[in-house]
Amino acid sequence: MTVSYTSREQIEVYRFNVGAAVGIPLIAVLLQAFIPIYLPVFRVFDLPLLVTIFFAVSRRSPVTGLLAGGAIGLFQDSLAPHNPLGLYGIAKTIVGYAASSLGVKIDVDNPGTRLILTFVFYLLHHTIYFVVARGLVQQQDLQWRWTYMLIAALANAILAIPIFAFLDRFKRRA
């Protein structure tokens, strides 16, 4: 499992058509809300986060990444019962920015890289969410659970590999 660095000349920037850019996040949020009805354990996954990371590292544009992350996060917030709008929004904005900034520097098409990236960004995302929820929104019931977080991060990282491979089909060279 290696993280391969690439020179700037090798880096390719991809774009997506409007249908994929709008449809994939929408479907991700939909599935995230729908699948746990029949498969409760699916709550551990965060499909919108995976999509945010995928778009950010593919586009390799920090502004696009953070805006996409912010929009997906706000959409997710609007479905959650007691999340003020912005909790997921802030977390995914930062993840989108960080992922696209990193995508400029490393080869993100490698499955090993994707595994590690997703693992790290999952933890980053939940750390930001936790800090904002506890600090700004005063959700004191929220508890940080290390074991759960590590298992969930690993599960998301493993799921990210086939999902990213599937989403690669929608990429077009810019």
Next chain:
Amino acid sequence: MENLLSRHRNLTVLVLVLFVQVVGLAVQVKRPTEGGSARLLRVWAVSAVTPLEKGVVHSRSWFGGVWRNYFDLRNVRKENQGLRDENQRLRLEAVRLAEDASQARRLQALLAFKEQYIEQTLAAQVISTTGSEFSRGIYIDKGTRDGVGVDMPVITPEGIVGKVFRTYPGSSLVLEINDPSSGAGVILDKSRLQGIVKGNAEGETLVQNIMAEEQVEVGERVLTSGGDRIFPKGMPVGVVSSVTRDKRKDMFLTVRVKPAANLNRLEEVLVITRITEKPPEIDNTGPRQRAADIRAERLPQVPPKPPETTAGAKPGTPGAAGAAAGNAVPPTGAPATIVKPPVTATQTPPGSEPKLSTKPPAAATRQTPSASEPKPSTMKPPAQKPPATGPGTPAAVDAAGKPAVKPTVPPATKDKPRP
């Protein structure tokens, strides 16, 4: 300054976007009411998602229905037998409970006690969850257009689910009882301790506010107390699964509850749209059914003699059905002589399983308004029944065209035909 901003364009945009969201958060925390643009955004998001989810769920249940109705009938016979046995057992239990209930109602009436009755419910299908691992909520396919309102209780036949938290025109968000921000007043069945049931971040259901010195047993049933003015009193919440001392608040217990409703696999729920409060009605009318009578129904019966059709009743007409069943109801104003045949005799072919009425015993013994109060002493066997009424006798027929007087089991009279 401009140079600095353009050089760090990405970072500037990030700070700007974060700033806007933090300000938005601060405004929502300061004014937590659902108003203005936040409400609008939620409506847009839910409206975008709901039709797709409804489409998926409804097509899934359609295909599921086709499968169940046409292909998956292999175990029906066995299941039918099992249900018959269960029905028999439940009827016996119902008789016993009806006795207790009538006694309780008499006592409540003495105390001018008002009871809550679920008057109207609305069945709804679960179309999605909230999609957040930090909250426990579900979206249902009924909204304000269907009469759903905020704070309406949501239940399943097994137990309570939660309450309506937000409503939209075509859908509603239900906050489950295992969500950290939910709450419902509960009472422990045996110890009669009262508390509040809430969820935690792990999705567990806990009863709070029970002092550490109290005795709570694992397996004890938890029921709604009615104190929250949302859930009617006495609905099942779950059973106590573990009792420990609260780590943070040492003077309280942490009582974990296994919810009666399977909150992880909800597909259909009932929204209670109307609850009424009224004093209990005491029903002293009609003969009481006894457990022994229900047992007697299981015994083989002698097929009845064909009814004497002197009254002009034609087979197949509602009045005839009532007459043939031996439920001769006199015309209005006629002396009330209610004759009750053995329940299985008229509708069950010889040799087959006796047919049992699914109506609760209290209702089963209630007579039509035109008939006066039947007393056990006035009952006569079918052989001594008076001439049957003509077809379509109003008292004998209900709105659906069925005999209004349900065949009930007479008390063990001496002249009841037995094999």
